[in-house]
Amino acid sequence: EDQVTQSPEALRLQEGESSSLNCSYTVSGLRGLFWYRQDPGKGPEFLFTLYSAGEEKEKERLKATLTKKESFLHITAPKPEDSATYLCAVRGSNYKLTFGKGTLLTVNP
């Protein structure tokens, strides 16, 4: 069974304090790893898809990287508007999408 573990569960940063969120996974035949951002009371919003180890993608202050066992979402010089829950999901060889529980990020001004 595919599994996704996100850590930490919650992270509190000061504005400008860079950090990383972790997504560890076990999957039979990775087809893709997805990152989403979810604001309170809203639906998730797509950020990135990564397909193979070594791949990196960037968007504004966010950078996602992928290894054979985990993915990192690096946040550089975060702003309060980056506060949200970040969800990781993997799609395995059975094409089923498995979500992690998310990391709640709070950025204080």
Place this chain on the structure above:
Amino acid sequence: DGGITQSPKYLFRKEGQNVTLSCEQNLNHDAMYWYRQDPGQGLRLIYYSQIVNDFQKGDIAEGYSVSREKKESFPLTVTSAQKNPTAFYLCASSIRGSPSTNEKLFFGSGTQLSVL
């Protein structure tokens, strides 16, 4: 603006009552999905539909029913058989619906269902 519209935003169910959550999309996507989100848990798939008049059970379909009579609409009914319905329900869509294309999902804003 194209997107997915879920209604209502908040819904209350009395014991023994069936309730229906609405999901409409104007993205011209073939596939639509229903997920359930509980605090401290990952999203779990209830039902999905890759084409009109066809749908498949997800991981937690018991106590739920769906229909897909139109491409734009995928309503979810939470029946009285679902004993723990309190959760945040998310509708999503993707372009073609074939999982092998590895498409990203577009989500609606969700419906919070609570039991009275």
